[in-house]
Amino acid sequence: MRYLEAGKRHRVRFALNGRAVEGEAEPRLLLSDFLRQHLGAFGTHVGCEHGSCGACTVRLDGKAVRSCLLYAVQIDGKAVATVEGLAKPDGLNPLQAALRKHHGLQCGFCTPGILMSLSQLRDEEPNADEARIRDVLSGHICRCTGYHGIVQAALDVFGKD
Amino acid sequence: MKPPAFEYLAATSLAQAVAALANDEAKIIAGGQSLVPMLNFRLLAPSLLVDITRIPGLDAIEEDGGGGLRIGALTRHHTLETSAMVQARFPVLSAAMKHVAHLAVRNRGTIGGSLCHADPAAELPGLALLLNAQLKTTQRTVAAADFFEGALSTALAGDEILTEIQLPALPPRTGWGFEEFARRSGDFALTAVGATVSLSDGEVAEARIVVIGADDTPLRASAAEVLLTDRSGIAAAAIAAQGQVSPNGDLHGSADYRRHLVGVLTRRALTAAWRRASGTGGEAP
Numbered sequence: 344m345r346y347l348e349a350g351k352r353h354r355v356r357f358a359l360n361g362r363a364v365e366g367e368a369e370p371r372l373l374l375s376d377f378l379r380q381h382l383g384a385f386g387t388h389v390g391c392e393h394g395s396c397g398a399c400t401v402r403l404d405g406k407a408v409r410s411c412l413l414y415a416v417q418i419d420g421k422a423v424a425t426v427e428g429l430a431k432p433d434g435l436n437p438l439q440a441a442l443r444k445h446h447g448l449q450c451g452f453c454t455p456g457i458l459m460s461l462s463q464l465r466d467e468e469p470n471a472d473e474a475r476i477r478d479v480l481s482g483h484i485c486r487c488t489g490y491h492g493i494v495q496a497a498l499d500v501f502g503k504d
Numbered sequence: 505m506k507p508p509a510f511e512y513l514a515a516t517s518l519a520q521a522v523a524a525l526a527n528d529e530a531k532i533i534a535g536g537q538s539l540v541p542m543l544n545f546r547l548l549a550p551s552l553l554v555d556i557t558r559i560p561g562l563d564a565i566e567e568d569g570g571g572g573l574r575i576g577a578l579t580r581h582h583t584l585e586t587s588a589m590v591q592a593r594f595p596v597l598s599a600a601m602k603h604v605a606h607l608a609v610r611n612r613g614t615i616g617g618s619l620c621h622a623d624p625a626a627e628l629p630g631l632a633l634l635l636n637a638q639l640k641t642t643q644r645t646v647a648a649a650d651f652f653e654g655a656l657s658t659a660l661a662g663d664e665i666l667t668e669i670q671l672p673a674l675p676p677r678t679g680w681g682f683e684e685f686a687r688r689s690g691d692f693a694l695t696a697v698g699a700t701v702s703l704s705d706g707e708v709a710e711a712r713i714v715v716i717g718a719d720d721t722p723l724r725a726s727a728a729e730v731l732l733t734d735r736s737g738i739a740a741a742a743i744a745a746q747g748q749v750s751p752n753g754d755l756h757g758s759a760d761y762r763r764h765l766v767g768v769l770t771r772r773a774l775t776a777a778w779r780r781a782s783g784t785g786g787e788a789p
Contacts, residue, residue, distance in 0.1 A: 345514040349551075355511035370512035373544075391539040392505035394609060405581070406611035412540040412610075416512055417555060431569070460607055482606025 347416055357418050359384065360428030368415035369397040375399040377415035378425065386455050390484070397483035400456035401425045407463040426455035438462060441496035449487035456481045460481065461497055470502045507543035509557055511552040515559055518665060522642055525663040532556055534578060537605070537622045552697040556702040562616075562667060565589055570787040572675030577616025577666045582607070594635060594671060596680035596698060600627045600783065606690045608644075616666045618646075622721070624655045624725045625692040627684070630722035634698040634714040640668040663786035674712060678779025681773035684716075685765050686707065694757045697745070697769035699778040701732065703747065708732045708789070713741070713770060718749040718762050725749075730771065737789045738778070742771040 347353045353366035366381040378384040390398035394413045399410040429436040430435040448454045476497045515521035531550035562578040585601035618628040634647035642665045684696035696716040712731035713725040725745040751762035778788040
């Protein structure tokens with residue numbers, strides 16, 4: 344049992360993109376704000392702050408989740424993956440490369456969240472079809488692209504295994 | 505859009521969580537997919553959040569030995585959607601989960617949380633009613649039919665925690681249908697209808713119909729169900745279901761429009777259920 348007082352900061356330790364990190368958070372601090380303001384991980388974007396827009400999506404123990412619907416203190420001891428962890432030293436992740444190729448982003452605000460959801464889908468269902476891809480993308484609001492380029496990018500990556 | 509301050513307790517046993525709920529300003533957090541938005545909007549200000557997600561043993565899906573399933577309250581929507589055991593025994597449940605919000609919300613939201621939140625437009629309370637679920641808590645076992653008391657209101661006591669959903673086996677030759685209408689993929693249902701039809705010697709032996717989002721709680725359309733067993737047919741049942749609901753109108757749809765949807769979705773759900781039960785694509789009664 345772990346009890347944390349309101350209004351005070353408490354130690355939170357977790358793995359961020361495979362690296363052990365720690366910081367201090369009040370119980371009410373959202374994971375999205377913890378990542379950006381306390382850990383300087385600005386790749387995760389904050390949009391609606393009530394779980395609708397999908398911009399803040401990260402992966403918690405492998406599963407895509409809204410970081411605005413989690414408190415930082417809840418992730419103690421867990422593993423979080425953000426968009427910063429996708430690219431490797433030798434280049435972009437295939438999903439990132441495909442988004443660039445197909446003009447799947449303009450302003451880029453929604454892109455980190457979309458990448459985190461699509462990366463879970465790719466791990467679990469590498470042969471997902473267009474309907475399934477569109478179903479997953481429906482959890483993300485993009486106001487620039489009209490989604491066409493995003494869908495084309497995903498279709499370029501899925502079903503190739 | 506930032507929540508008010510609260511104390512936080514990560515319980516590691518049900519006893520700890522129940523003890524913490526003696527504080528009547530305490531609130532349980534499981535997946536938090538309904539609770540955290542309400543806190544972010546400051547619609548709620550609990551003094552203590554009791555996190556039950558670190559309590560072991562509450563997220564298993566097990567066979568009950570009689571063809572049914574016992575499902576832990578901390579099971580996530582995505583797990584329910586993708587479980588082979590659920591797909592084999594209660595395919596209506598897997599199919600309906602695809603209508604619950606989006607992947608990231610289904611990954612995190614728990615089925616116990618959805619049942620206890622009791623949103624009138626949520627799928628799981630209606631499915632619990634449709635499948636005759638028994639809801640096991642830290643104090644007792646309650647039938648789903650006695651659990652939902654109003655919008656966002658259940659029979660749970662302040663220090664009572666839902667631990668398991670028990671689903672009895674469906675009768676042989678049972679087909680199912682689940683039809684939902686929402687303006688956008690993943691939105692709350694304007695209205696949804698779930699149905700099961702069980703056949704015996706080619707006749708409808710039992711029909712169950714639940715309407716979601718058209719009243720304060722999910723509603724068994726019992727007046728419509730009897731019209732299936734007495735061979736009045738699906739069209740008559742759809743009209744009877746419309747007569748049983750008292751929907752509210754709001755900016756998403758008027759009361760009349762929701763009532764219209766109840767008729768259309770009941771007809772579609774029953775037709776699908778009958779076809780699955782009979783194993784034919786033929787004309788439904």
